[in-house]
Amino acid sequence: MTAVLETDHLSLQFGGVNALSDVSMQIGEGSLYAIIGPNGAGKTSFFNCLTGYYRPTSGAVRFQGSEVTGLDAAKVAGLGVRRTFQNIRVFPKMSVLENVLAGGHLRATSNLLSIVVASPGFRRTERQLHEEAMSSLEFVGLADQWNNLAGDLPYGMRKRMELARVLIADPVVVLLDEPAAGVSSVEREELSRVIQRIHDRGTCVVMIEHDVDLVMEIATQVTVLDNGRIIASGLPQDVRTNPDVIRAYMGRDRK
Amino acid sequence: MPTENLLHPRRTTLDGFRVMRSGLVVALVVAAALVPQMTHNQYYLGVAFQAEMLMCLALGLNIVVGYAGMLDLGFAAFFAIGAYTTGILSTKDHWSILASIAPGVVIAVVSALIIGFPTLRLRSDYLAVVTLGFGEIIQTIAINLNQTGGPTGIYAIPALTFGSVVVESNTGYYYVFFVLVLVFAIFSTRLRGSRLGRAWLCIREDEDAAKAMGINTNHYKLYAYVFGAVLGSITGSLYAPALTAISPASFGFSESLLIVMAVAIGGLGSIWGVMFGAAVVEIFPEVFRSFAQARLLVFGVALVILMVLRPRGLFPERAFQVVGARIRRRFDRPQGSATLQLAGDVLVGPGDKT
Ligand SMILES: Nc1ncnc2c1ncn2[C@@H]1O[C@H](COP(=O)(O)OP(=O)(O)O)[C@@H](O)[C@H]1O
Ligand SMILES: [Mg+2]
Numbered sequence: 001m002t003a004v005l006e007t008d009h010l011s012l013q014f015g016g017v018n019a020l021s022d023v024s025m026q027i028g029e030g031s032l033y034a035i036i037g038p039n040g041a042g043k044t045s046f047f048n049c050l051t052g053y054y055r056p057t058s059g060a061v062r063f064q065g066s067e068v069t070g071l072d073a074a075k076v077a078g079l080g081v082r083r084t085f086q087n088i089r090v091f092p093k094m095s096v097l098e099n100v101l102a103g104g105h106l107r108a109t110s111n112l113l114s115i116v117v118a119s120p121g122f123r124r125t126e127r128q129l130h131e132e133a134m135s136s137l138e139f140v141g142l143a144d145q146w147n148n149l150a151g152d153l154p155y156g157m158r159k160r161m162e163l164a165r166v167l168i169a170d171p172v173v174v175l176l177d178e179p180a181a182g183v184s185s186v187e188r189e190e191l192s193r194v195i196q197r198i199h200d201r202g203t204c205v206v207m208i209e210h211d212v213d214l215v216m217e218i219a220t221q222v223t224v225l226d227n228g229r230i231i232a233s234g235l236p237q238d239v240r241t242n243p244d245v246i247r248a249y250m251g252r253d254r255k
Numbered sequence: 256m257p258t259e260n261l262l263h264p265r266r267t268t269l270d271g272f273r274v275m276r277s278g279l280v281v282a283l284v285v286a287a288a289l290v291p292q293m294t295h296n297q298y299y300l301g302v303a304f305q306a307e308m309l310m311c312l313a314l315g316l317n318i319v320v321g322y323a324g325m326l327d328l329g330f331a332a333f334f335a336i337g338a339y340t341t342g343i344l345s346t347k348d349h350w351s352i353l354a355s356i357a358p359g360v361v362i363a364v365v366s367a368l369i370i371g372f373p374t375l376r377l378r379s380d381y382l383a384v385v386t387l388g389f390g391e392i393i394q395t396i397a398i399n400l401n402q403t404g405g406p407t408g409i410y411a412i413p414a415l416t417f418g419s420v421v422v423e424s425n426t427g428y429y430y431v432f433f434v435l436v437l438v439f440a441i442f443s444t445r446l447r448g449s450r451l452g453r454a455w456l457c458i459r460e461d462e463d464a465a466k467a468m469g470i471n472t473n474h475y476k477l478y479a480y481v482f483g484a485v486l487g488s489i490t491g492s493l494y495a496p497a498l499t500a501i502s503p504a505s506f507g508f509s510e511s512l513l514i515v516m517a518v519a520i521g522g523l524g525s526i527w528g529v530m531f532g533a534a535v536v537e538i539f540p541e542v543f544r545s546f547a548q549a550r551l552l553v554f555g556v557a558l559v560i561l562m563v564l565r566p567r568g569l570f571p572e573r574a575f576q577v578v579g580a581r582i583r584r585r586f587d588r589p590q591g592s593a594t595l596q597l598a599g600d601v602l603v604g605p606g607d608k609t
Contacts, residue, residue, distance in 0.1 A: 051467070052466075053463070072466070072471075073463075073466035074469050074470055074471045077468065077469040078469040082467065083467055085464065089461050089463070090464075091460035091461060093460055094460065102456075102468045102470075105450055105453065105468045105470050106468075106469040108450035110449065110450070112451075116442060118445060122449070126448075169469070
């Protein structure tokens with residue numbers, strides 16, 4: 001299995017805090033990769049390093065074999081590595097449809113002249129992008145919300161809109177930071193189905209998730225972080241029974 | 256909030272609303288075009304074309320402040336660059352006014368790039384300080400250079416000509432700026448409906464998230480600043496012949512502030528709002544001339560009340576939609592889940608908020 005996304009001895013420090021220490025991970029093509037670990041383990045920091053939001057103190061990030069360490073966030077997104085945010089980030093004063101269209105920013109290629117004169121080429125590109133945005137919204141079950149302001153959507157719907165915004169870009173890898181956190185159990189079912197469908201389309205999915213049941217149900221591979229270090233990695237059923245994991249993660253969670 | 260659509264109680268909302276809105280737009284444009292036919296009072300016409308000019312400036316600044324969310328407190332600098340370029344070239348080198356627009360735009364773009372490139376990465380409050388300084392620098396240059404006529408400025412600027420047509424009257428300039436407002440408004444609408452407009456709004460709403468969309472935020476901020484500069488400079492180039500004389504006093508901080516006020520009063524990002532705001536800012540103090548000394552105070556109080564009552568402006572920005580009829584028909588549920596706003600009033604389809 002070839003790695004789509006790979007880190008090599010990645011470390012990240014904030015002052016004296018080691019947010020990540022020596023993290024090497026290979027995320028294979030077609031996997032549904034889950035990253036779990038207690039709060040403050042460094043999961044979000046890891047995503048931020050992968051997507052150009054944080055520059056790692058040392059180590060390397062490779063995407064499809066080429067190094068992307070320290071690349072600007074917009075560039076990384078442009079390569080096809082798309083993400084959602086733990087504390088959802090929608091563009092509140094834009095409509096749901098426009099939020100999704102923004103996700104397709106790099107696919108709207110019209111030049112300034114054709115925009116200003118509203119050329120047939122521009123209209124065609126925009127119409128096509130609108131259609132695709134609506135399909136993405138249908139995919140996550142939000143098509144009827146297209147004309148509402150994103151800021152007016154309830155929490156669970158915003159999470160799904162963020163997914164639609166990622167999908168319209170036709171990404172190679174999707175990084176989801178706690179997609180099921182804080183949603184109702186009905187919404188959780190729905191999200192889990194959507195995530196599996198994204199995976200079924202052949203898109204590589206990496207998700208940070210606290211919900212161990214959800215992870216065990218859909219992930220193909222799991223890595224456990226604790227205090228910025230990998231303490232276990234493997235198939236879900238193996239990780240679940242790993243004594244280190246039980247001690248570090250499950251144990252502390254129950255306390 | 257009304258619970259049913261008051262304008263079309265029977266029909267569902269979207270298309271009826273659009274027809275009504277188009278009718279309103281046409282009526283407004285026609286009414287504005289007829290203003291010089293309604294009055295021959297030169298003072299009124301003068302105020303009217305000054306209002307149009309402020310609309311042009313406000314539409315330019317709206318791209319920077321309203322769309323991209325960058326506070327620019329020195330926008331009059333670009334207005335000055337256009338006005339002085341045209342003033343100098345037409346009086347000293349006998350350029351035609353129209354021909355002098357291009358060099359004005361070039362100088363404005365180059366200065367926007369020089370100021371913008373290093374500073375647009377800064378947070379918005381730093382940006383406000385830098386642009387404020389830039390506005391002051393341009394005014395100081397205008398006061399101190401010989402070529403710009405020092406504190407007295409440039410006078411006897413020739414009239415605007417199109418071939419053999421000479422534009423000399425207030426009525427003439429009213430129509431020139433009328434066309435310019437239309438062009439700028441259409442230009443802004445087109446930009447807003449494209450990836451440029453979306454990228455700007457994303458940056459305004461959440462710059463970090465914008466990056467995750469693949470938007471090169473630094474580039475797009477610079478584009479917004481440059482587009483604003485271009486519109487400001489073109490307005491300046493036509494302002495010079497309209498007044499026949501320009502002086503540094505017209506391009507100071509107070510002018511910049513007036514433009515910011517027009518944008519904020521009308522509604523950041525809303526093209527109708529911004530134009531309306533410009534009209535208010537220009538006409539309101541004139542109406543209150545009878546208050547003499549106190550008129551600016553009255554104006555100031557009125558502004559404070561307005562901003563308390565309508566913090567997002569008189570005509571706040573709505574959710575933008577240029578969606579094909581096909582998509583609308585397919586996805587709008589018959590009872591209409593869309594919330595539509597006109598002039599701030601929410602018109603809601605029956606059965607909303609299901
Ligand atoms: N921008 C930052 N500045 C300082 N410390 C940070 C920053 N981001 C994360 N950290 C620290 O790094 C550690 C890991 O945080 P995070 O990646 O958010 O964990 P998780 O997502 O696993 O809950 C925490 O100790 C956190 O305080
Ligand atoms: Mg986190």
